Amino acid sequence: MYRVVTVDIEKCTGCRSCEIACSLHNFGECNPARARIHVVKTQKEAVTTTIPILCRQCADPLCMKMCPAEALSRNEETGAVVVAKEKCLGCHTCVYVCPFGAPAVDPVTGVCEKCTLCDGDPHCVKVCSKEALTFGDEVEESMHRKRAGLEKYLEHLATVTET
Amino acid sequence: MPFLNAGRILHVDLTTGETRTQATKEYADRYLGGRAINAALVYDLVGPDTDALGPENILSLGVGPLGGTSYPGCSRLDVMAKSPVTNLLGDSNMGGYWAAELKYAGYDHLVLHGRSEKPVYVWIHNDKVELRDAARLLGKNTVDTQQAILDELDNPNVKVISIGPAGENLVTWADLHQGTCHAAARTGMGAVLGSKNVKALAVRGTQGIKVADPDALMTACLEAHTAIRGSEMFGEYSTVGTSWCEASYGRSGIECGGDGHEGPIPDWDPHRDQAFDQFWTEYGIKRTGCMGCPVHCMETYFVPGVGSASMSCELYTQTTGELRQDLLRGIKLVKLCQEMGIDETSVSNLLQWLLVLKDMGVIDDSHLDGVPLAWGDVDSQVELTKKVIFREGVGDVFADGLLAAAQHLDARTAPGPRGGASTYVYAMQVNNNPMYGINPRVKSMALAYAVGRRSDCISDLNMQDFDIMSVSAEYPGWTDEQRHEAAEFDAETARYVSGEPRAADFDVIDGKAMIVHDMGRTVGMADMAGTCKQHLKWLYLDSTPAHMSAAISAGVGKTVTADDLMWASLQLRTLERALECRWGRRREHDTIPEKEFDKLVSQGVFKGRSYTSREDLEAMKDEYYWLRGWDKATGIPYGETLRDFGLDHVADDLARLGILPACADEQQRRAGIAKASTLGYVWPELVGRDNPGGNKAPWAADEPEADAQPVAVGGADAETS
Numbered sequence: 001m002y003r004v005v006t007v008d009i010e011k012c013t014g015c016r017s018c019e020i021a022c023s024l025h026n027f028g029e030c031n032p033a034r035a036r037i038h039v040v041k042t043q044k045e046a047v048t049t050t051i052p053i054l055c056r057q058c059a060d061p062l063c064m065k066m067c068p069a070e071a072l073s074r075n076e077e078t079g080a081v082v083v084a085k086e087k088c089l090g091c092h093t094c095v096y097v098c099p100f101g102a103p104a105v106d107p108v109t110g111v112c113e114k115c116t117l118c119d120g121d122p123h124c125v126k127v128c129s130k131e132a133l134t135f136g137d138e139v140e141e142s143m144h145r146k147r148a149g150l151e152k153y154l155e156h157l158a159t160v161t162e163t
Numbered sequence: 164m165p166f167l168n169a170g171r172i173l174h175v176d177l178t179t180g181e182t183r184t185q186a187t188k189e190y191a192d193r194y195l196g197g198r199a200i201n202a203a204l205v206y207d208l209v210g211p212d213t214d215a216l217g218p219e220n221i222l223s224l225g226v227g228p229l230g231g232t233s234y235p236g237c238s239r240l241d242v243m244a245k246s247p248v249t250n251l252l253g254d255s256n257m258g259g260y261w262a263a264e265l266k267y268a269g270y271d272h273l274v275l276h277g278r279s280e281k282p283v284y285v286w287i288h289n290d291k292v293e294l295r296d297a298a299r300l301l302g303k304n305t306v307d308t309q310q311a312i313l314d315e316l317d318n319p320n321v322k323v324i325s326i327g328p329a330g331e332n333l334v335t336w337a338d339l340h341q342g343t344c345h346a347a348a349r350t351g352m353g354a355v356l357g358s359k360n361v362k363a364l365a366v367r368g369t370q371g372i373k374v375a376d377p378d379a380l381m382t383a384c385l386e387a388h389t390a391i392r393g394s395e396m397f398g399e400y401s402t403v404g405t406s407w408c409e410a411s412y413g414r415s416g417i418e419c420g421g422d423g424h425e426g427p428i429p430d431w432d433p434h435r436d437q438a439f440d441q442f443w444t445e446y447g448i449k450r451t452g453c454m455g456c457p458v459h460c461m462e463t464y465f466v467p468g469v470g471s472a473s474m475s476c477e478l479y480t481q482t483t484g485e486l487r488q489d490l491l492r493g494i495k496l497v498k499l500c501q502e503m504g505i506d507e508t509s510v511s512n513l514l515q516w517l518l519v520l521k522d523m524g525v526i527d528d529s530h531l532d533g534v535p536l537a538w539g540d541v542d543s544q545v546e547l548t549k550k551v552i553f554r555e556g557v558g559d560v561f562a563d564g565l566l567a568a569a570q571h572l573d574a575r576t577a578p579g580p581r582g583g584a585s586t587y588v589y590a591m592q593v594n595n596n597p598m599y600g601i602n603p604r605v606k607s608m609a610l611a612y613a614v615g616r617r618s619d620c621i622s623d624l625n626m627q628d629f630d631i632m633s634v635s636a637e638y639p640g641w642t643d644e645q646r647h648e649a650a651e652f653d654a655e656t657a658r659y660v661s662g663e664p665r666a667a668d669f670d671v672i673d674g675k676a677m678i679v680h681d682m683g684r685t686v687g688m689a690d691m692a693g694t695c696k697q698h699l700k701w702l703y704l705d706s707t708p709a710h711m712s713a714a715i716s717a718g719v720g721k722t723v724t725a726d727d728l729m730w731a732s733l734q735l736r737t738l739e740r741a742l743e744c745r746w747g748r749r750r751e752h753d754t755i756p757e758k759e760f761d762k763l764v765s766q767g768v769f770k771g772r773s774y775t776s777r778e779d780l781e782a783m784k785d786e787y788y789w790l791r792g793w794d795k796a797t798g799i800p801y802g803e804t805l806r807d808f809g810l811d812h813v814a815d816d817l818a819r820l821g822i823l824p825a826c827a828d829e830q831q832r833r834a835g836i837a838k839a840s841t842l843g844y845v846w847p848e849l850v851g852r853d854n855p856g857g858n859k860a861p862w863a864a865d866e867p868e869a870d871a872q873p874v875a876v877g878g879a880d881a882e883t884s
Contacts, residue, residue, distance in 0.1 A: 013452050014451065014460065015452050015457070016454055017235070021384075024232070024384075027371065028377035029374060030232045030233060032373065033370075033371075034371060041319070048463065117230075127384075
């Protein structure tokens with residue numbers, strides 16, 4: 001079973017530590033504009049929501065299917081969808097088809113840059129003190145979410161009973 | 164290729180519309196960065212007789228070498244100019260997201276010169292610098308201004324610093340805002356920006372900060388992360404935020420109606436702890452914070468009928484008197500100040516001064532244009548604050564500061580109720596800068612207020628101090644054993660830092676100068692590096708200068724030690740002091756309000772015990788000057804001290820002005836600096852370290868030609884309108 005980076009948007013405070021760490025580890029410079037993870041901020045009236053957007057390592061990735069150069073493949077060891085840079089045309093097809101807008105063509109290297117899970121040791125997770133990003137087993141993570149859902153339900157139930 | 168620094172200082176002349184860049188290296192080889200380079204720029208560019216709100220003043224916004232990197236708390240921006248509040252050093256430090264963005268755009272500092280003829284905002288997009296029309300932004304509050312600029316530029320990733328109506332109206336306490344709650348609030352930096360006819364500074368950068376050894380930097384940053392997240396205070400800090408300060412101040416009784424006046428603030432009520440929790444549970448939306456910060460010390464609230472507001476400790480520590488006990492009311496004043504772009508601390512101070520004058524029978528509502536100002540009544544306080552912000556009626560006078568207000572009131576009130584003295588005597592101020600809500604009767608606080616740069620205590624001390632920390636022994640619910648343990652810990656720490664056995668004892672002055680000095684130099688290091696001082700040990704969390712120096716070493720590719728950072732911090736304070744002395748600051752200006760001398764603390768654990776006498780303060784000042792290598796008679800740094808820190812040009816300048824003091828006892832002077840450099844919590848000795856490498860600092864780049872490549876701004880690839 002592969003390990004995945006999961007996002008809890010309720011915990012994210014939008015500090016962008018993940019962006020800086022990603023760019024430092026993967027490009028050797030501190031530059032959020034080149035990072036493979038981006039914290040997108042939206043403001044609806046009073047409520048600001050921040051969501052870290054990164055490659056979901058889809059089970060059936062559109063980017064892999066659509067890449068005309070067949071530059072994308074799955075790393076069997078980490079489960080990450082990775083780019084063979086020598087094959088990549090920099091044509092942006094993956095950028096267009098990804099439902100999340102996760103990959104990007106890097107202005108410096110001219111090829112697709114996307115999350116590789118740092119070869120199984122993602123740095124964005126390491127600097128996320130709120131644990132909005134976690135790296136774990138897919139099945140366990142899913143069970144964890146279910147449990148969190150139950151807690152919320154119980155909390156709600158308590159409020160309803162009180163009033 | 165310069166490492167860690169973006170490499171360029173951007174100068175914008177608003178009078179002519181011209182922009183130019185300068186290599187950061189011209190300063191960075193001698194000064195660490197951020198606040199230090201700001202001070203050097205202000206020293207070089209602002210003359211002694213400059214009008215703070217005149218076009219010849221500059222506003223310098225600077226980011227340090229760790230700004231925008233993976234180092235935790237990389238968000239800090241230091242803003243410096245001559246202050247319209249004090250006519251001395253104006254300096255304020257803010258978090259948020261703007262500072263890092265400026266570095267990604269390729270600049271370490273932005274220096275604004277002159278005055279624009281029309282209202283403009285500055286738009287910096289990497290190499291492109293533009294002055295854009297801001298006429299339609301005038302009158303907008305800080306939040307709406309930011310949104311309007313994002314809409315106009317059609318780019319949600321742009322970061323905007325703006326002033327509100329207070330800055331436009333040149334209210335002396337106007338501030339700079341980014342987001343909702345990030346502000347460079349103190350010393351009137353918003354009025355300086357307003358005086359330049361600049362409404363906002365927008366920046367977007369997509370360039371990287373180059374580092375010498377990325378893996379080593381990542382490792383150093385992760386170590387700092389681990390230290391911070393492993394701190395004892397981290398849990399409370401990242402869940403309760405800075406509001407816990409209020410609880411500790413409240414318990415200690417050192418809070419004093421926001422400004423030292425003894426308003427009707429009751430003794431600490433443990434139920435207030437619960438009040439915070441309730442307020443957060445009921446109205447809190449989420450935690451928030453600054454760029455690259457693992458702590459998130461701020462929270463966002465939504466209160467029906469008031470709206471949403473984000474804040475750190477403002478609501479709890481700065482709002483007037485009783486308002487703090489009624490958060491639902493207090494938040495109205497906080498929100499007003501944030502949106503209008505005015506320093507809430509100063510506003511609170513003004514309001515309480517007026518309330519005290521009213522209690523004394525000096526003034527009545529007629530002196531306030533009929534506003535029925537009352538303790539705990541947020542509506543009347545908001546009404547009067549609005550008058551100040553919009554310069555309506557008597558607010559027009561108050562907007563020029565406490566001294567102007569006092570002169571106005573003196574001319575219109577009977578001398579009897581004020582004991583024949585000026586109303587100014589009752590103002591809680593240092594060099595006309597309104598004080599925080601921390602009691603100066605506690606000895607170390609008195610010293611910190613008196614000698615603090617920019618005439619307040621937070622800059623040099625950040626409020627937390629060991630004789631105050633010993634109050635932690637009063638934490639509610641603690642057993643006697645726990646109290647004893649906490650008091651022992653504080654005493655031991657104070658002894659360690661100062662070398663004085665009784666340093667944690669608030670009845671004596673022993674070791675207080677060393678403690679204030681130690682705090683000041685630690686804060687200085689963070690301000691120069693561009694990181695948050697609250698992450699540092701003794702300032703709540705457990706990262707140390709060694710973490711910073713490891714990160715800087717990895718970034719610049721040469722060994723920079725914690726000692727080097729301390730050397731830089733001593734240099735910084737010497738430079739700032741020289742700058743203030745050139746503008747007229749002397750020993751006699753380092754004081755607290757006269758009326759506070761010999762007064763006992765009126766409540767809390769210090770009640771009836773702690774007070775500061777004039778003699779106490781003067782003795783502590785003597786010791787502090789000795790540690791700093793300054794002349795005791797005048798408070799001006801000795802030429803030898805300036806030269807020790809590579810500030811030869813400053814020494815020459817002060818000599819030219821005829822104010823450079825002569826040092827009669829070189830051995831004594833050296834002994835002071837030696838003590839200042841050796842004690843404290845991480846410092847090995849600095850012996851033989853004066854002026855290392857001539858005027859070149861340890862972190863200076865090796866190859867002089869390395870970053871000499873000219874980068875054109877205002878040239879072919881720049882647009883200026």
